[in-house]
Structure formats: C-alpha cells, structure tokens
Amino acid sequence: MSKSSLKQTLKDLDTKKISIRELNQDYLKRIKENENLNVFIYFSEENVLKQIDNLENDNSAKKLKGIPIAIKDLFCTKSMPTTAASKILENFHPTYESFITQKLLDEGSIFVGKTNLDEFAMGSATNTSFFGNTINPLSKENEPLAPGGSSGGSAAAVAADLCLGATGTDTGGSIRQPASFCGVVGIKPTYGLCSRWGIAAFASSLDQAGIFSHNVEDASILLQSIAGFDQRDSTSAKVDIPNYFENLDDDLNGKTVGIPKEYSIDGTPMEISQIWEDAIKVLEKKGVKIKNISLPHTKYALPTYYIIAPAEASSNLARYDGVKYGFRSDEIDSLDEMYENTRAQGFGREVKRRILIGTYVLSAGYYDAYYLKAQKVRKLIANDFNNAFKECDFIVTPTAPSAAFPLNEKQNDPIKMYLNDVFTVPASLAGLPGISIPFGKDKNNLPLGIQILGKHFDEQQVFNAAVSLERSYE
Amino acid sequence: MNNLIKGEKYDWEMVIGLEIHAQVKSNSKLFSSSSTKFGSSPNSQVSLVDAAMPGMLPVINKYCVEQAVKTGVGLNAKINNYSVFDRKNYFYADLPQGYQISQYKYPIVGEGKVTIDFKDGTSKDIRIVRLHLEQDAGKSLHDQNPSKTYVDLNRSGVALMEIVSEPDIRTPDEAGMYISKIRSILMYLDTCDGNMQEGSLRADVNISVRKPGDEYGTRCEIKNLNSIKFIKQAINYEAKRQIEILESGGSIEQNTMLFNTSTGKTRPMRNKEEAHDYRYFPDPDLLPLEISQEEIVKIKSSIPELPDELKNKFIEIYRLSNYDASVLTAEKQTSDYFNKTINSDSELKKYAKIVVNWITSELFSLLNKNNLDLNNSPVSPENLGQLIKLISTNEISGKIAKDVLEDMFSSGKTARQIVDEKGLQQVTDQGEIEKVIDEVIAENPKMVEQYLAGKDKLLGFFVGQAMKLTKGKANPKILNELLINKLKK
Amino acid sequence: MKIDKNTINKIARLSRIKLDDKESEDYIKDLNSILDWVEQLNEVNTENVEPLSNISSSILPKREDVSNDTNSSEEILENAPDNLEGFFAVPKVVE
Ligand SMILES: [Mg+2]
Numbered sequence A: 001m002s003k004s005s006l007k008q009t010l011k012d013l014d015t016k017k018i019s020i021r022e023l024n025q026d027y028l029k030r031i032k033e034n035e036n037l038n039v040f041i042y043f044s045e046e047n048v049l050k051q052i053d054n055l056e057n058d059n060s061a062k063k064l065k066g067i068p069i070a071i072k073d074l075f076c077t078k079s080m081p082t083t084a085a086s087k088i089l090e091n092f093h094p095t096y097e098s099f100i101t102q103k104l105l106d107e108g109s110i111f112v113g114k115t116n117l118d119e120f121a122m123g124s125a126t127n128t129s130f131f132g133n134t135i136n137p138l139s140k141e142n143e144p145l146a147p148g149g150s151s152g153g154s155a156a157a158v159a160a161d162l163c164l165g166a167t168g169t170d171t172g173g174s175i176r177q178p179a180s181f182c183g184v185v186g187i188k189p190t191y192g193l194c195s196r197w198g199i200a201a202f203a204s205s206l207d208q209a210g211i212f213s214h215n216v217e218d219a220s221i222l223l224q225s226i227a228g229f230d231q232r233d234s235t236s237a238k239v240d241i242p243n244y245f246e247n248l249d250d251d252l253n254g255k256t257v258g259i260p261k262e263y264s265i266d267g268t269p270m271e272i273s274q275i276w277e278d279a280i281k282v283l284e285k286k287g288v289k290i291k292n293i294s295l296p297h298t299k300y301a302l303p304t305y306y307i308i309a310p311a312e313a314s315s316n317l318a319r320y321d322g323v324k325y326g327f328r329s330d331e332i333d334s335l336d337e338m339y340e341n342t343r344a345q346g347f348g349r350e351v352k353r354r355i356l357i358g359t360y361v362l363s364a365g366y367y368d369a370y371y372l373k374a375q376k377v378r379k380l381i382a383n384d385f386n387n388a389f390k391e392c393d394f395i396v397t398p399t400a401p402s403a404a405f406p407l408n409e410k411q412n413d414p415i416k417m418y419l420n421d422v423f424t425v426p427a428s429l430a431g432l433p434g435i436s437i438p439f440g441k442d443k444n445n446l447p448l449g450i451q452i453l454g455k456h457f458d459e460q461q462v463f464n465a466a467v468s469l470e471r472s473y474e
Numbered sequence B: 001m002n003n004l005i006k007g008e009k010y011d012w013e014m015v016i017g018l019e020i021h022a023q024v025k026s027n028s029k030l031f032s033s034s035s036t037k038f039g040s041s042p043n044s045q046v047s048l049v050d051a052a053m054p055g056m057l058p059v060i061n062k063y064c065v066e067q068a069v070k071t072g073v074g075l076n077a078k079i080n081n082y083s084v085f086d087r088k089n090y091f092y093a094d095l096p097q098g099y100q101i102s103q104y105k106y107p108i109v110g111e112g113k114v115t116i117d118f119k120d121g122t123s124k125d126i127r128i129v130r131l132h133l134e135q136d137a138g139k140s141l142h143d144q145n146p147s148k149t150y151v152d153l154n155r156s157g158v159a160l161m162e163i164v165s166e167p168d169i170r171t172p173d174e175a176g177m178y179i180s181k182i183r184s185i186l187m188y189l190d191t192c193d194g195n196m197q198e199g200s201l202r203a204d205v206n207i208s209v210r211k212p213g214d215e216y217g218t219r220c221e222i223k224n225l226n227s228i229k230f231i232k233q234a235i236n237y238e239a240k241r242q243i244e245i246l247e248s249g250g251s252i253e254q255n256t257m258l259f260n261t262s263t264g265k266t267r268p269m270r271n272k273e274e275a276h277d278y279r280y281f282p283d284p285d286l287l288p289l290e291i292s293q294e295e296i297v298k299i300k301s302s303i304p305e306l307p308d309e310l311k312n313k314f315i316e317i318y319r320l321s322n323y324d325a326s327v328l329t330a331e332k333q334t335s336d337y338f339n340k341t342i343n344s345d346s347e348l349k350k351y352a353k354i355v356v357n358w359i360t361s362e363l364f365s366l367l368n369k370n371n372l373d374l375n376n377s378p379v380s381p382e383n384l385g386q387l388i389k390l391i392s393t394n395e396i397s398g399k400i401a402k403d404v405l406e407d408m409f410s411s412g413k414t415a416r417q418i419v420d421e422k423g424l425q426q427v428t429d430q431g432e433i434e435k436v437i438d439e440v441i442a443e444n445p446k447m448v449e450q451y452l453a454g455k456d457k458l459l460g461f462f463v464g465q466a467m468k469l470t471k472g473k474a475n476p477k478i479l480n481e482l483l484i485n486k487l488k489k
Numbered sequence C: 001m002k003i004d005k006n007t008i009n010k011i012a013r014l015s016r017i018k019l020d021d022k023e024s025e026d027y028i029k030d031l032n033s034i035l036d037w038v039e040q041l042n043e044v045n046t047e048n049v050e051p052l053s054n055i056s057s058s059i060l061p062k063r064e065d066v067s068n069d070t071n072s073s074e075e076i077l078e079n080a081p082d083n084l085e086g087f088f089a090v091p092k093v094v095e
C-alpha cells in the first residue's frame, strides 16, 4: 500500500496538482469502501462535503487547508456528536469545540469523522466500545486482528489511508500501542504540551493528546498544529513550541541513546527483541553512543498505573449521571435508582470494572495502602527517568510486547490485557514524550513498533531520532 | 457564669462547634467565569465547567485566593504557603461533577482565633481550626413539581470559605455571638457581603451534650442554618432532644440533621442514611496552590482596621466600656458612623459616652421602627453631632433632644434649624424660672402644704408643672435647685 | 480475599452502579486478582518518598476575577434528558 504523505499532499494542493475536493472525494471513497473495519463511530459524507464547500469559498492561507483528518471520538466537537464510545453519552451534542480540534479547524483541516475507541479510552484493543470492535486494516481475510487501543479507530484510519492524520489520546499507551499494531506513526507528547480542554477525561494526570500519521515528518507537522498553551487547562505548559518539521535533523552523530535493561522481559517474542537490536545497530552506525541504563522501578509501573488511572477515572466519570446530558435509564423511581440504573446500563464492563477498582483504592482505610503508595512509586519511576536522562539524550525500547493479536484474544483476563502497556506506561507515569514508529515485521508479516522516549518537552529530539530510524529503515 | 442546662435528672453542658460557609464576594466563580449575581433566572449563570460538561477543566480565581488569605489574617490565623485542592466525591442532583473541589489535608489557612465579648465585660476566645476554599453546590427545589426535583446550577461553583471552629462554644448565645463576630470581621474585610438571608453566610452546627467534666459526647450536625435566630433555636431543640435520650438511658446516634424553621425542630436527614466515604484525593486537574511570603505581606498591608483593633482604640481614646466599644465596632457601618459623628466637632470627644448612647439607642430605635439601617439613615453623622453638641452645652435638654431627633429624622432639617424655628432653647435664666415657680406655688397651695408636711415625692409634681409651663425648656438642674429653695421658704 | 460480597456492594453503592448477582461475582473475581497483582508494590520501599500527584512542575495558573454575563440556560439545558421551566429535572428527592 503506497500512501501519500501529508507533506506531499500539501505541496500538491499548493501547486494545484489536486484540488481540495478531488483529494477528499478520494478519501470519502476509501472510507465508504472500508466500512467493514468499523473505524468510525460518526461519519457523514454530507458533513464532509459541507466542509469542502466552505473551504472552497475561503481564500485565506491556512496551514492544513483541505487536509482530511480523523478525530478520536473522545474530543468534543460541535459539528459531530461525541460519545467516548459509550452508551452513556448517547445523543450528546457538545456545544463547544475542544482546544485541539479548534486548532485543526482554524488551520483549515477537514474532519472526516469521529473514530472508534475503547469506551472512555479504557482498553488496549478497541474492543470495549459500545459501538463494536474496530478491525485492524492489516488483518488477513479470515482472521480479524485488533488494532490496539484505546485509539484503535484513529490508528486504523491512518493505516487504511482513510485520512492523512488522526488525533488520539494516550493515557498509558493508547496512541503508541495502536500505532505499533497498525504500522503507523503515533506520538504522545509531553504531559501538558497539548491542552486537555474539551477531551472527555479518563485519568487527568496522565491523559495527553497526540497524533497518528503515515510518517514522522507528517507527525511533526501535525503536532506543531495542536501543541500550545491553553489558559483553560491549569496543567497546560507555557513552553515555546519549536517548528518541529523545519528543525527535523536525522543526523544523530554524537548523541547518546539509553537502552534500559529492565525492558528485556521474559516471554517477549524473539522478533521484538530482534527489532530492538536492529534499531540499536542502526543508531550505532549513525554515530550514536549506546548507553546501557537502568530504570529500576519499571516492573512496578503497570500496577502503579492500574491504581492511579482507575482512581482518577472513578471520580472523572462521576459526572455521567443522567442529569445534565447523555443517557438516562427508564427505571428511575428515585434519584438513587436513576443514578444506579443509568450508570449500570450506560457504562460497559471494563469501565465499570475500573470505576469499582478506583473507588476501592480511594476508599476509607485503603487510600494509603493503594493510592498513596502508588503515587509514591510513581515518584520513584519519574526519578528513574530523570536520572537516566542525565546520561542519555533519548531512550529506545520496543513499543508493545506483541504484534496485533486476534480480535477476541485476551478479553477475559484483565491483567493479561493490561500487560499490553508494559513498555508504554512508565513514560506516561513520568509524563515524557514518546513516539512509536513501524520498525520491522513479525513472522506473520505484521508490523512491530519501536518506541523513542525523550526528555520533558524535548519532542524535537524524539522526532529527530524517529526520522533518522525511519529513513534508515525505508 | 453558669452555662449548664437542667435535664430531668442531671445538669448538662452543651459542646458546640460551627462550620461557617461564607461566600467570597467575587464577580465570578471559584473555578469558572460565570457570574455570582444573586437571584438570576435558573441556570442562567452556569458555565460549561459548572455544569460538568465532558472535558471541562477548572481554573482558579486569583481574587478568591486573595480574599481567603485576607480573611485568614482577619481571623488571626496562620496562612499556609502551600495548600492543595482535593476532590470530595459524592453523588447528588445539584453536584454536577459528582465531586466538590475543596481542600482537605492542606487548607489555605490554619489555626486562628476570634474573641467574643459579653455584656458583663468579660470575653472569650473561640479557636479556629482552619479556613479552606471550596465550591458551592447548585440548588435543588423539591416543591415546584409533585413528582420531580428541580435543579438550578447558578450557585454551582461559587467560591466559599469554610471556617471551622473548635468545639469551644458552650451556649446558644455564644454561638450567636461567635457567628456575629465572624460576620463582622468578614464585612470589615469586605471578603463576604454577610447577607445571611441570601445564603452568603450559613452555618452547620455540630452539637453534643455532656455532664460537666465528662468526655465529649456523640455529636450531631445540623446542616445549613442561615440566621442567628435559627441557630439558637436549633441548638436549644437539639440539646434538649439529646438530653432526653441520654436521661432515658439511650445513646446518641451520630447523625446529620435538618432544622425545620416552621416547627423549630430538628430531624435526621433521610437521604443520607448510609455512612459517607468521600474518597478525598488531590484534584489532578489542578496543581498545588502556592502563596509566597511576599504575597502574604502585600495582602496583609491592604487590610483595614478590624473590629478588635478598633474596639481597643475606642476604649483607649474615648474611655468606653469593653461592651460599649464592642457594640460600636460590631458592624463597620456603626463604627464608621460613630467616627464621623465624634469627629464632626472637636468638642464632642469629651462626650463620647453620650454619642454612643444616642447612636445605639435613640437613633437605632428610630431606624428600626422605619426599617432602615445606618447606611440610609436620614440623619447624617454631622447632624447628629450637632444635636449632641446642643445637649452637651445645655442649649436643649435631653428630653427635648429626643423630639428634635424625631423631627430631624422625618423632616431632614438640622438640629439647629429645628431648635431655632421652634424656640426650643433651654431656659437657664434664673429670674425667668423663678417666675414660673412662683406661679406653680401660687396655684397649688394644698400641695405645698402636703410637701412641707413631709411628702417629698411631690417635688416631681412641681417640676412637671413648671416644665409644662416652659414647654420643657427649663434647665432641669436650675429648676430643681430653685424649686427646693422656694418651697422651703 | 480482599473483596467479598459485602465490599463489592459497598463500592458499587458508592459508585452508584447497580450490579446483579452474576456481575457481582465476576467483579469480585476480577478485583481480587487485580488487587493481588498490584500488591507487588509493597516490595518497594517508599519511606520518605513524596507522593507525585501531577508531573507538571509549573505553578498553578490563576484567572482574573472577571465574569461573563451571558445567559447560559439554553446552552446548558440543551443536552439534558429532562428539563422543565428552565431547570434540570430529576426524580423527586425527599430530604
Ligand atoms: Mg459540614
């Protein structure tokens, strides 16, 4: 599958090699051909055509004018309903536009639709959605594969070339892992780089929006467009955003890469260890100094995450109560009945499981043993990275412990599912930027991803290392 | 001082602590930009944040933080350089987020104290545990529709300062004095408008009873009282209820109570039957609140004179009693009025006690009768000063002055004008007064006889008659002296 | 076993999620295995470690006290499952 890049498309539009309408008609056609993948929760051809009309009448210069973008259905949008893949947000029509989607609109991009996800971004396979599974476009005929999750719809949309880029959110790996599964590029920037305003919250101290794209250059262009301070998000960072694309530099000579020994985990498939070694070799050839580092608390990242994220989620999801918006049960003999039935019927199983866990770890008598303990371990994990980054400029690891797995695997054992995030969660806890790029295949010819982590707000270094690896792989 | 109340069998002591919720006097809410205006149409002042729309985030109001610090200073309390906003999780129809943003482990203000003054000249310190910032909830209306509760979120997110006292209060009166004192401090600081009717200031009362010397008993919390009268009533009722239970061998269940203002009774809240578990944890949407020492110093320097300082100043300068001075300083408008009055004429400083009396009894009762307060008094401080000057220089008698004040109140004229127009100047001329006395003696020979036979009380009758003839203008002192002399003759 | 029938009922009640018996049993199983698994954190010595709530190292930004005076009611009620006379409406509450 040869896909056009965003960079090239912008040139083609500029030189009038192709019109905005022609470009998007092309994408509309593919979207309709791929309906079986269940990529979109919301798609309306009419809506897209309307946007094309508007842009054709707009003479101003815009950076992403006419570029088809898919939006994870966790971002609130005025022109399209927002569900978070949950029944509980049935018929919810936001009256506001999220910070990030507004920026993309301001730059003239066209929203092709709202992509599927795990309900409230809780999952690693896009199989907890109220609207059904998304199917990985790389699946073989009779063996549907999971696209990863939670941003599986967005990853699949890019992989199937239904758009030139897509937004995602990553709380513990929800951009990087599906990017790896679908063979696309996915970047989760530093916590605070992109405003959370208007994104339905899962775990506020971890949630971070990011980008899926066909390649690293495109990712650098798109991240540029969505990054920036927002006074409506108190955790939004006031930092200068460099021009990532202009500054891309694949010359890594003299840089130091950290290779954390704790990421060699028993039971990791051979091919994954292999691509990791390959990547290190490539870097070495480019004059990068290889530094073996230790992130001693890596092992504890997952259990830490599975205390903190559900705890925050249990509180963040309390607002879905059938009073102000969304679904309300019919069985409402009293206010409490209304709450209990609305939330029982409105939330899916995984969401309820996490709310219950989160409620438990915050409850009287357990707070110190679970929640506070996890916050302390989180501190140690963050310290590990701080120490490591004294010795290296970036860190390279595999993205996920496996390639895309069959759709219905791992569904019944939550812990087995949680282990998917083993390589992505530590950086989430530390708030670090991370990118996943396709790098090699497994024995079934399924893509595998390499993850590059950088220092806080050093997205440029992450992009540089990524583009360097990408160019050497192609 | 005996603070005990009698049960059937024993004497009991009340142990009372107050949680006061004071609305910060700000234009916008604690974490959103919607207006805090009172009495607007339902749900008209509700931002996306206040309604807990998906993806909405809180951003703190700088002014509200400053007001909390200011109030902390006014409560003689420790200001914490580091505080944290926590989420208090529970479900209720008027709590859109499913949690209230409050401060739990690390409040913005720590321990402090306020002093209350009794009539007998003694005073007492009530210790403050903490003051923290939090959001108000919306409002549920249960009586608008037979089958539904209505929810109005206009109040949702309004900034409150919760001021928590130690259980240092022992009587309903002390509770009333304590909340009045807090209200007074808040209004001097201008951090809260103190309007209890509109709910800007309300209190939860924690109350238990014990036999003197015993450990604290189990307490009940009476929620959301918005007048001092109700606070006292609720405490009295609840204490009696607890005593009855204890004396009949029962035990108190820790409970949240509601006070019915029409029956004067408390009863347990029905929908809070289960144990609470608020699952407080730091709000991950907000960072810790840090206040530098410089900021605190800056805020401190902006603080006006507070009631206690002013009280001590009044005592020192004007030799007022502790109680008089505390009445005078209880409300800023009173002390302001007093200051203006006494400074309207340099001579008046010598008559401070008279000034206090004329303000707190004569003027107050006129204002009361007419449903007015000092802020819209028809008698200006300068005019009252002029009236008092006329009294103190014996130009008019105190009795006539009362009529003059009433006239000033209704006509808006100055004391001088009224006195001149009506010729109310006191008669101090001896000859003139003697003439009147002679007339009275001549007209009442029988009375004179009785007086001389020893019926001293009749002196008052002669004074009255003489006053009648002078239309009350005779100087009472001179009249008295002359009358006694003449009668003896 | 940390989570028993009683505990799951208590948590479900706090979370305002009604569970049927089958679900309760499933969640008892799930939660117990998750809690057993996260307890490996007890191996970590966290003495004198400050808990980390938010990774951001910046200072809490503050807003000026300016109010917007737009009437919100239409927008706010637009998505409400039930609204009457300008209010959100819920089943009657007896306090
Ligand atoms: Mg209370």
Ligand SMILES: [Zn+2]
Pocket (backbone or CB within 6 Å): B021, B134, B162
């Ligand atoms: Zn409170």
